[in-house]
Amino acid sequence: MAIAGQGVIMSKLSEKFAAGKKALAERQSAEAKDSTSPPSSFARAAGPLHGSVSTMKIDLLKAEIDALKAAKPVMKIHPSEIKASAWVNRHQDSFEVPEFAAFKAEIESAAGNIQPIKVRPLKSADTSGGAKYEIVFGHRRHRACLELGIEVNVIVDDIDEKTMFVEMDRENRERADLRPFEQGLMYARALDSGLFSSLRKLSEEIGADPTNISKAVSLARLPEPILDSFESRLDIQYRWASDLKAALEKEPELILARAADIKKQRSSGNHLSSQSAFNLLVGKVSSSSKPVARKVTVGKRVLTITERDKMITYEFDTLGREKLSKIEKFIASVMAE
DNA sequence: GCATGATCTCGATCAGAAAC
DNA sequence: GTTTCTGATCGAGATCATGC
Numbered sequence: 001m002a003i004a005g006q007g008v009i010m011s012k013l014s015e016k017f018a019a020g021k022k023a024l025a026e027r028q029s030a031e032a033k034d035s036t037s038p039p040s041s042f043a044r045a046a047g048p049l050h051g052s053v054s055t056m057k058i059d060l061l062k063a064e065i066d067a068l069k070a071a072k073p074v075m076k077i078h079p080s081e082i083k084a085s086a087w088v089n090r091h092q093d094s095f096e097v098p099e100f101a102a103f104k105a106e107i108e109s110a111a112g113n114i115q116p117i118k119v120r121p122l123k124s125a126d127t128s129g130g131a132k133y134e135i136v137f138g139h140r141r142h143r144a145c146l147e148l149g150i151e152v153n154v155i156v157d158d159i160d161e162k163t164m165f166v167e168m169d170r171e172n173r174e175r176a177d178l179r180p181f182e183q184g185l186m187y188a189r190a191l192d193s194g195l196f197s198s199l200r201k202l203s204e205e206i207g208a209d210p211t212n213i214s215k216a217v218s219l220a221r222l223p224e225p226i227l228d229s230f231e232s233r234l235d236i237q238y239r240w241a242s243d244l245k246a247a248l249e250k251e252p253e254l255i256l257a258r259a260a261d262i263k264k265q266r267s268s269g270n271h272l273s274s275q276s277a278f279n280l281l282v283g284k285v286s287s288s289s290k291p292v293a294r295k296v297t298v299g300k301r302v303l304t305i306t307e308r309d310k311m312i313t314y315e316f317d318t319l320g321r322e323k324l325s326k327i328e329k330f331i332a333s334v335m336a337e
Numbered sequence: 338g339c340a341t342g343a344t345c346t347c348g349a350t351c352a353g354a355a356a357c
Numbered sequence: 358g359t360t361t362c363t364g365a366t367c368g369a370g371a372t373c374a375t376g377c
Contacts (some may be wrong), residue, residue, distance in 0.1 A: 180344095198364060209346060214366060238344065245366095 019325040072155045074116045079146035082119055082154070082304055083131035084139060086193075087165055087186050093211030095143055104144040113141040116153040117242045120164060137168045162205070181233045182240075184220030187213050223248070226255065229262040229281060240282075247282045255281055257332055 069201070107113050117138025122131060132158065135142055145152035159167070187202060196202035199217070203210040218241040226244065227233050247255050262277050297303075300317075319327075 201364095208363075211347085211367085212345070218366095 072157050074155055076112075076151040077119075077154050079142055079150075079152045081131055081154065082133045082135060082142055083122070084142075085135045085164065085168065087168060087189055090328050095140075100140065100144070103140060104147060107141065107144045108148050108150075112150055113138075113145060113153050115141070116155045116168070117141045119154045120159050121156060121158055134164075136164050153223065162195060165195060166206050169208075180216050180238045181227075181236045184216030184218070188217045188220040191217065212238065215221050218245050223256070223259075225259040225263070226281065229259040229277045231277065232274065232275040236278075240278050243282045244278070253328070253332065 115138075118136040119133035119138075120136055124133050133154070136157065136159065138154075142152055187199075189204060190196055191199060196205060199210055199213055203213050215238045219236050219238070222236075222244060227236075228247070230236055244255075258281050262280055
């Protein structure tokens with residue numbers, strides 16, 4: 001393990017501080033020598049506050065140095081010594097997209113991650129797997145270094161669970177590349193584990209809108225067969241949450257049967273986008289094609305069958321609960337074939 | 338520049354629990 | 358039984374990004 005970075009930065013800041021101090025002293029000396037020369041633009045603007053502004057600038061530089069003294073050092077650690085956080089939000093699909101391959105290549109060409117990841121030391125009880133640290137944020141950078149077999153630049157900070165979660169979330173949202181499903185998974189875990197007593201408390205702590213958290217959690221809590229019906233879980237969008245949830249509450253068996261059918265279509269080589277899967281699940285029809293409808297008349301009863309894209313809708317004019325139940329069972333048995 | 342879609346924000350509303 | 362509080366969700370409009 002090697003410590004790098006801080007020494008270099010400290011020395012550069014000290015140089016900056018010394019240079020700034022020297023430049024100000026030279027300017028003050030020159031202006032004092034030549035009282036006839038016009039004051040510098042800085043002095044003109046500062047007016048009577050000239051002297052105190054100079055002091056302020058030195059104070060700012062001092063503060064900058066103090067902040068750096070307080071900052072945690074950057075260290076190089078082998079990625080095998082670091083394990084993913086319990087709140088890890090990255091879905092496996094995130095590491096299989098071209099963007100991650102490009103990201104990995106970038107790290108490889110730079111011989112390491114320029115921006116350090118943040119980790120916290122593991123308690124002795126958690127180190128059974130050989131890991132000594134847990135990631136606070138920077139799962140993708142860690143994963144890239146792990147796959148490349150190179151050391152990863154880290155900042156170690158011994159913070160508590162809640163602080164870790166808040167920092168991880170803030171970093172993710174600032175980066176804005178986390179998908180709704182991943183976000184929801186992270187929030188759902190935090191709520192389920194009791195890290196936050198309620199959705200509202202969670203939203204207050206991380207400074208996010210409860211509506212969005214609610215939508216994200218709804219997505220993450222969809223049943224596995226529904227999640228499996230999408231091409232990738234990362235494609236699932238916030239605005240689908242309410243429709244999927246409502247459909248599941250209204251007709252759970254039908255939606256699950258549709259999910260099973262979508263999975264079957266995929267396994268037989270039929271390509272279906274995640275948007276199409278969503279439309280099929282909730283029974284939405286695309287406006288891209290015209291519906292084809294036909295009517296079947298039996299006595300006084302009329303059945304209307306409408307086909308649009310890959311969606312078929314059956315509409316009965318009048319039907320009792322008992323007969324409807326029979327039809328549902330029949331359709332389910334046909335779909336299960 | 339415009340249209341469209343995705344996401345965010347805000348206020349309103351509903352449901353359940355606790356207090357009176 | 359009612360009132361109040363808290364938590365969760367809904368829906369409309371605003372904002373931003375992207376593609377044509």
